Amino acid sequence: MLDKLPEDIFYTLYSYLPIEDAARAACVSHGFLRSWRRYPRLLFNNKTLALEDTQYKEDKIASHFVNQINHVIENHSRFGIKVLILQLYPCRYIHASYIDKWLQIAVKHGIDELALEMSILEKRAEYNFPSFLLSNEKGGATLESLRLTSCAFHPTTTLGCNRSLTSLYLSFVHITGEELGQFVSNCTALVRLLLYNCNDIICFKVPTMLHHLNYFHVTQCKMLQVIEIRAPNLSRFDYGNGRIQISLGSEVKHIRIIGPNTLCYAHAELPSFMPSVQRLIVESTCEVCAMFIPFRYLDISVVDVQQLYYGLDYFCLFSFLEGSPALETFMLRVGTGNLLRRDSVLRDLEKDQLHLRQMPDCLHHNLKNVTIIGFTSAKSLIELTSHIVRNASALACMTLDTARGCGRRTANVDRCQRMSEKGLLEAQKALEAVKRCIEGIVPSSINLKALEPCGQCGC
Template sequence: MLEVISIDAPKLSSFIYGDVGIQISLGDPLQVKDIRLMGYNQPNTVCYARTELPSIMPNVESLIVSSTDEMISTPMVPIKFLHLKLLEIYLAELLAFPPNYDFFSLVSFLDGSPALETFILHVKQRCERRDSILDGEHTNLRQILHPRHANLQNVTITGFNSTKSMIELTSHILENAPSLKCITLDTANFYDKNLLTMGECLPMRKGGILEARKAFDAAKRYIAGKVPSHVEYKFLEPCRKCHIGY
């Protein structure tokens, strides 16, 4: 079984990694600035990116991570992405995740990326969440005491939902990003809006539509009042053309 791939490319600057279960040996990893991790065959790719990648490719400036099987939360670790400016995370199959997946744990990336300017999170939202902040007594939101995310300017979350951990993540960003210029919360799936620009919408299931409505109520109650006056706040709901699937 193939376990190690050696690449002798001294001028390599961009790298797409499709299976984090295979060890990669690069001639000069310090030159790599752009990385895409596609977790096709390995679970917990997001966790791997946070805990292992900074020591393997420390100079990365743009990181895109896709996970179809994220079963554990992202831990807080001391190692950092000192040069990372763009972070984009795809949680592509939410039904494969635990129902109480901790979106707030993604703060670990923000904490470990002092130069980060743009953070994009895509969540494939298929059904109504069972851990909505609206369904229980969730009066105290978690907070993490650490240096503020001084360079973070733009944040986009698609598949925004009403879970307590999603609300905590969003609140944390608003309260700890003094340079924030724009935050967009989109309740539709990330692929729906792409097709919308071409005049089409993919169907959304009934559960997804119901969750979008709950997300609107949660954002109105817990998020809208925390948006600073200098920040552009966009909240997007599924368009009227979206079909409700059963």
């Protein structure tokens, strides 16, 4: 019945099928088999090539990939390919000539998305991506998304302007700062730029204005020393590279900083080059400092790496609140390895020696929502919580979650992260600490929620 549909409608319906379903349909229907030669989205990986983990030995994996991809691409009409994704992670020794052939067949005028993702294993020979395919005479005129992993990419000035490219992602890619800066300057529609572990970049400067750039992510580029771009509409900047010279020429409002000692970096650098930030996410380890930035949302992830768990004084985090008078939402994510706290506040309670530190004249008039995920019975964390309750006059909701990875309460995971027996015991101690130290000072106007691990967290 479907075979009797008008050809243009038939091809349109077929184009929406995932590649696995399209392949199965081609096996049972002459019409679908005919359409397979014009299928627009080609995705090749372990799943689509039906490669089970134990099906092939290592020396046969590349051969299987080559044979299957050759069969599809060589029998394709070579017209109408919109998406080509080559996820060649299992192939350490695949020959460059095969990849060159596939790219040259598929990357033509009309392609929208191109991804080449290769193994990062050191034994694999480096593949040099043929940058001439991105010229306007080839696929550069229509390409919107380019994603490269573990290869060399050396674009030349002869490529011209890539007016359609909106997303560029480079991971473990060998490219110099000069090459990247020149290439990006010709991507006049670029919206997203992501760089990860590109260690040949020392100085990244873009000579032209990037009017559409909205999201810029750069992490683990170990040699990077200078970033200079002008992006007036940049709204989010993710950064994790240590202290370098940064000039973005814009009023960034959302910043995420990743890595060790990043709290003090935020204190030292953010006020000077990003005075308009409103939302800050910091992922750090064992260090605190004071700062003054007018942001409204603060998300801090801290990992207490000391084996005896005396490394981090959580109470010192009050300095972030003190230095952020416009702050409305504060989220603290605590990672301590699901072990018992040696600095538990319950020890002082048992000895009737409880004394919680307080900071006088430190009111937080705009703070409304506070969430602490991975809440423990650490005395300094109880002190911080008590300080917030006593000084946040507008506080409406406080959530103390003793299970850091509970899938029932975490939107970005679909199952719970298993907690150890000591972790579950520490969660119970944390709940007891809330009952004995926090509940009695919480006004009725504040919705206090102390959450325990669910039934799946300890399975």
